[in-house]
Amino acid sequence: MSAGQPPLDSPEIRRLTPVLGPGHTFGSVTDKISSIVLTRPTSLGWYVGFLIAFSVLGVMTIAIGWLIVKGTGIWGINIPIGWGFAIVNFVWWIGIGHAGTLISAILFLLNQKWRTSINRFAEAMTLFAVACAGIFPLIHTGRPWMAYYMFPYPSTMGLWPQFRSPLIWDVFAVSTYGTVSLLFWFVGLIPDLATLRDHAANKPAQIIYGMLAMGWRGSVRHWHRYQSAYLLLAGLATPLVLSVHTVVSFDFAIAIVPGWHTTIFPPYFVAGAIYSGFAMVLTIAIPLRKAYGLEDFITMRHLDNMAKVMLATGLIVAYGYLFEFFLSLYSGNKFDVFLVNQRLHGPYAPYYYALILCNILTPQLLWSYKLRHNVVILFLMSIVVNVGMWLERFVIVVISLTRDFVPSAWGRYQPTFWDWATFIGTMGMFVTLIFLFVRVLPAISIAEMRELVAETSEEEK
Amino acid sequence: MEQHRSHIYGVMAEFDTPVELVHAAEKARTAGYRRMDAYTPFPVEGLAEAMGLKRNMVPLVTLLGGLAGGLGGFGFQYWVNVAAYPMNIGGRPLNSWPAFIPVTFELTVLGASLCAVFGMLALNRLPQPHHPVFNVQRFVHASSDRFFLCIEAHDPKFHLEETARFLKGLHPHHVNEVSDD
Numbered sequence: 075m076s077a078g079q080p081p082l083d084s085p086e087i088r089r090l091t092p093v094l095g096p097g098h099t100f101g102s103v104t105d106k107i108s109s110i111v112l113t114r115p116t117s118l119g120w121y122v123g124f125l126i127a128f129s130v131l132g133v134m135t136i137a138i139g140w141l142i143v144k145g146t147g148i149w150g151i152n153i154p155i156g157w158g159f160a161i162v163n164f165v166w167w168i169g170i171g172h173a174g175t176l177i178s179a180i181l182f183l184l185n186q187k188w189r190t191s192i193n194r195f196a197e198a199m200t201l202f203a204v205a206c207a208g209i210f211p212l213i214h215t216g217r218p219w220m221a222y223y224m225f226p227y228p229s230t231m232g233l234w235p236q237f238r239s240p241l242i243w244d245v246f247a248v249s250t251y252g253t254v255s256l257l258f259w260f261v262g263l264i265p266d267l268a269t270l271r272d273h274a275a276n277k278p279a280q281i282i283y284g285m286l287a288m289g290w291r292g293s294v295r296h297w298h299r300y301q302s303a304y305l306l307l308a309g310l311a312t313p314l315v316l317s318v319h320t321v322v323s324f325d326f327a328i329a330i331v332p333g334w335h336t337t338i339f340p341p342y343f344v345a346g347a348i349y350s351g352f353a354m355v356l357t358i359a360i361p362l363r364k365a366y367g368l369e370d371f372i373t374m375r376h377l378d379n380m381a382k383v384m385l386a387t388g389l390i391v392a393y394g395y396l397f398e399f400f401l402s403l404y405s406g407n408k409f410d411v412f413l414v415n416q417r418l419h420g421p422y423a424p425y426y427y428a429l430i431l432c433n434i435l436t437p438q439l440l441w442s443y444k445l446r447h448n449v450v451i452l453f454l455m456s457i458v459v460n461v462g463m464w465l466e467r468f469v470i471v472v473i474s475l476t477r478d479f480v481p482s483a484w485g486r487y488q489p490t491f492w493d494w495a496t497f498i499g500t501m502g503m504f505v506t507l508i509f510l511f512v513r514v515l516p517a518i519s520i521a522e523m524r525e526l527v528a529e530t531s532e533e534e535k
Numbered sequence: 536m537e538q539h540r541s542h543i544y545g546v547m548a549e550f551d552t553p554v555e556l557v558h559a560a561e562k563a564r565t566a567g568y569r570r571m572d573a574y575t576p577f578p579v580e581g582l583a584e585a586m587g588l589k590r591n592m593v594p595l596v597t598l599l600g601g602l603a604g605g606l607g608g609f610g611f612q613y614w615v616n617v618a619a620y621p622m623n624i625g626g627r628p629l630n631s632w633p634a635f636i637p638v639t640f641e642l643t644v645l646g647a648s649l650c651a652v653f654g655m656l657a658l659n660r661l662p663q664p665h666h667p668v669f670n671v672q673r674f675v676h677a678s679s680d681r682f683f684l685c686i687e688a689h690d691p692k693f694h695l696e697e698t699a700r701f702l703k704g705l706h707p708h709h710v711n712e713v714s715d716d
Contacts, residue, residue, distance in 0.1 A: 100576060100680035226615070234615040238634035246641040254648045261652055265577070265678070272675040288662035291669070292677050294586055296659045297578040302593040303655035307648055310601075314644045321637055524577040524680075528553060 093188045094526055095370025103371075103523040107516050108273050110366050119365065120513065127505035134499020137492050138213060146216045148492040155475045155487040160214035162467040163497050165322055166350070167207035168248065169343075169463060172315055173351025174200025175255055178262070179311035182304075187529070188379050190522045191371040195362065195511070196355050197259040202507040203354070204252045206500040211244070213496070240324040247321035254314055258307050261300070264290050265521040319347040326470065332409040333417075333474035336401060342394030346463060349387035349433075352380050353459035358508060360453045362517065371518055378446050384459065385440040391466075392434045409479055416477045417469065421486065426469050432462025544667035544715040545571075545687040546698045548707035549676070553579040556682035559705040560585040563686060566701060570690035574668065574683040576676075596654030597647050604646020609639040671711045685713060 141148060151158040174196040181189035212218045224245045226235050235242045267287035274280045290296070323343035326334040356377065363372040402410035417426045436458050445451050472487050511517070550556045553575065560573055564587055573582055612635040616622075621629050656662070668674055668685060677683050684707075686698050695712070702710050 104576070104679045226611070232620065234620055237612045237615065237638055238631060240637075243637040243641075246638045250641040250645045253645060257648055257652045261655075269576070269678040272678045284664075285662075288656070289664050289666060290661065290678075291666055291674075292574045292576060293659075294573040294575065294579075294582050295588065296661070297575065298583045298588050299591045299593045299655045299658050301578050302591055303597075303651045306594060306597045306651045310597075310644050310648050310651070314641075317637070317640060317644075321641075324637070521577045528577070528579075 093190070093373060093375055094523070094530055095373065098370065098523075098527055100524045100527055103527055104269060104273075104520055107371075107518050107520045107523065108269055110512070111270060111514060111516055112273055112275065112279070116513065117365075120509065124506065124509040127502050127509055130499060130502025131506045132499075132502070133495050134503055137495040137499050138209075140492060141213055141496070142218070146214070148490065150487055150489045150493055152485070154478055154483050154485045155472065157214075157471050157475060158487060159489050159493040159497055160210045161325075162464070162471050163500065164207050164210035164214075165467045165471075166464045167203050167210070167500065168322060169319060169347035169350045169467075170354045170460075171200045171203035171207060171251075171255075171351065172319060172344075172347035173355050174198070174203075175251075175258065175311050175315040176348055176351065177355070178258055179308040179315060182308045183312060187526060188376050190526050191368075191518045192355065192359060192376055192380075193522075194259075194262065194519045195358065195508075195517045197255065197262065198511045198515075198517075199354060199358060199508065200255050200351075201252070201259060202504050202511075204248065204255060205507070206504050208248065208252065209500060209503075240321065240328045243321045244325055247318045251314060251318045254307070254311055258311055261304060261307065262519055262522075263515065264288065264300075265292065266516045266519060268292065269520050270516065316344055319343045331474045331478065332407075332413040333398075333402075333470065336398060338394055338397050338401070342391060342398075345387045345390035345394065346466060349384060349391055350460060350463035352384045352387070353456040353463070356380050356384070356452055356456035357460065360449055360456075362512065364449075366512070366517075368518065371523065374447055377449065377452055381440050381446045381452055381455075384456075385437060388433065388437040388440075388459070395430070395434070413474065413477060417473055420473065420477065422469065422473050422476070425465055426473075429462055429465040429469055432458050432465060436462075542715050543688045543695060544670075544713040545685045545690075545693070546695065546702055547668065547671055547674075547683055547685040547711045547713050548702040548705060549673060549709040549711070550682045550684070550705075550707050553582070553682055555706075556684060557581050557585050559684050559702075559707070562705060563684065563701070567692050568686050568690050568698075570687040570693070572685050572687065574674070574677040574685065576678055576680060576682075579682070592658055593651060593655050596658075597651040600650025600654070601643050601647030603650075605639055605643035607646070608642030609635055612638060667713050667715050670714050670716075673709060673711065681708070688715075 149158060149160070151160070174193075177189050177196045178193045181193075212221050215221055224235060224242065235245075264287060267283050268290040271280055271283040271287045274283055320340040320343065323339035327336060327339040329335060359372055359377070359380075363369055399414055402414045417423065437455065439445050439451070440455065476485050476487060478484065548559065550559060556573060556575065557579065560571075560582060563571055564585065569587075571586070573579075573586060575582065609632075613630055613632075616631070616635075617629045623629075668677075668683075673681070674683065684702070686693060686702065688695075692698075699710055699712070
């Protein structure tokens with residue numbers, strides 16, 4: 075760091091990189107954000123990007139179609155690796171889906187103003203990531219049309235789900251998380267839908283936004299209850315977001331498999347989820363602000379703060395890796411010690427070293443103020459972290475399952491073409507949904523931006 | 536009083552800033568008006584107090600939803616494991632309550648969240664496709680950059696000309712009559 079630089083939290087820096095660009099009024103934020111949806115012509119770049127993403131989504135449709143025809147034999151899974159890509163990708167996607175609710179709920183309760191311009195699309199990203207995550211356990215059942223077996227319903231067989239199993243906890247945790255995230259997102263959208271209804275120039279748009287806005291008119295009585303509901307939802311979503319990845323980690327930690335059976339899993343999974351979630355928010359925010367000229371709303375301050383959150387959670391994850399090792403060696407349990415050995419020297423060791431490089435070493439560059447303020451570096455870094463977090467789940471699932479207690483139960487795992495097609499296909503679905511979202515809904519909360527304008531103009535007085 | 540209700544819903548004043556609206560609401564309350572409503576593009580601090588709004592019912596509804604979700608969730612798991620399909624696994628207790636906590640927690644949050652959102656909408660009487668305030672042309676600004684105060688015709692003190700004069704005295708941008716059809 076250069077010597078003449080003021081401390082990062084000094085008032086000078088805050089003034090240099092505010093959470094909102096100067097000179098904005100209630101009308102200007104409304105017009106700027108709603109114009110992206112209502113008046114600006116759809117750019118060629120949008121069509122090209124959407125077409126590419128949609129084609130990749132088509133790959134997913136084909137891969138799942140073929141899976142339904144042939145069964146899970148088209149994947150690389152076999153005994154002893156029953157989980158494979160399906161669970162690796164499920165955990166990866168659901169982890170990404172943690173940042174949205176974290177930003178909306180926890181940063182809301184902590185009164186962090188910088189969350190305002192990123193919460194809407196982070197919540198959308200959460201919903202889409204949870205949708206991608208949900209596909210994997212569903213198709214991993216082999217007979218997705220029987221998935222309703224997982225829910226408690228009065229069947230003629232008189233059977234009920236095994237409520238003592240973490241897999242059933244997962245069903246409840248993920249479906250609750252999806253539902254509550256959707257509610258949170260929709261409640262936040264209601265006032266903005268009313269704005270779009272009032273600003274839309276053509277009849278179909280007026281009718282569609284009007285129906286979705288449900289006749290919202292901004293009455294003080296409505297706002298009063300709305301704020302209560304929003305605050306309560308934030309309070310409810312906070313423990314919920316922490317519980318979801320905790321329950322996902324129980325899928326592993328409650329089993330006796332070496333490398334899985336450890337009490338550090340819940341906190342370290344949650345930290346990893348937030349880590350990858352923020353990485354994905356950066357991956358989306360950086361091109362979004364560039365494409366739509368939103369640099370006034372998503373300022374360097376936001377990117378800087380998100381990079382700091384990434385750095386902090388990355389260090390928690392590093393601590394998790396370290397302690398996993400320490401506990402295995404300290405316990406003296408020969409299966410655990412053997413697993414450590416397998417991670418460092420086994421057939422999948424390159425994955426492990428790549429994971430350390432992506433998740434622990436590279437993000438240390440974020441300590442530098444200069445690099446945090448370099449948009450290109452930040453973007454690349456966010457991709458590196460996403461790759462690293464995927465590798466982490468691969469290492470956890472595959473190494474432990476291929477090196478069980480007795481050598482006769484050992485095996486190898488090789489993903490097939492269809493494994494990759496399904497995985498990459500879900501990325502296509504994710505990006506397609508993001509493209510549609512920024513085209514038809516305001517990517518930044520307009521009502522909350524107006525509040526921010528009111529607050530900043532009061533501060534200036 | 537009843538004759539005012541025929542075609543007029545109320546009189547509406549439009550202000551430029553949230554501060555002016557809060558002052559206007561305070562003055563209207565001091566002047567004795569009670570049946571009024573304010574319309575703003577974002578929640579304005581201090582406006583609910585100026586309008587004399589007390590606590591609302593949303594937290595109570597949310598609490599009830601959470602209790603129903605939690606008690607129902609635990610009770611259901613208890614019933615399944617103890618009554619409907621008891622399985623003796625090595626003599627372990629049927630009511631193995633620690634294993635029921637994750638699902639109980641999730642259903643508590645689910646019940647509370649559903650009640651918070653749908654309770655809020657129901658108490659606000661939404662969805663409501665039409666409302667007389669939408670008859671005012673300039674009301675489109677209520678979702679963008681203007682702040683409205685509407686004194687309603689069923690206020691005991693309401694008198695069309697006098698109320699309009701009173702509102703004009705607060706230096707609004709515009710004053711409009713709101714028709715009721």
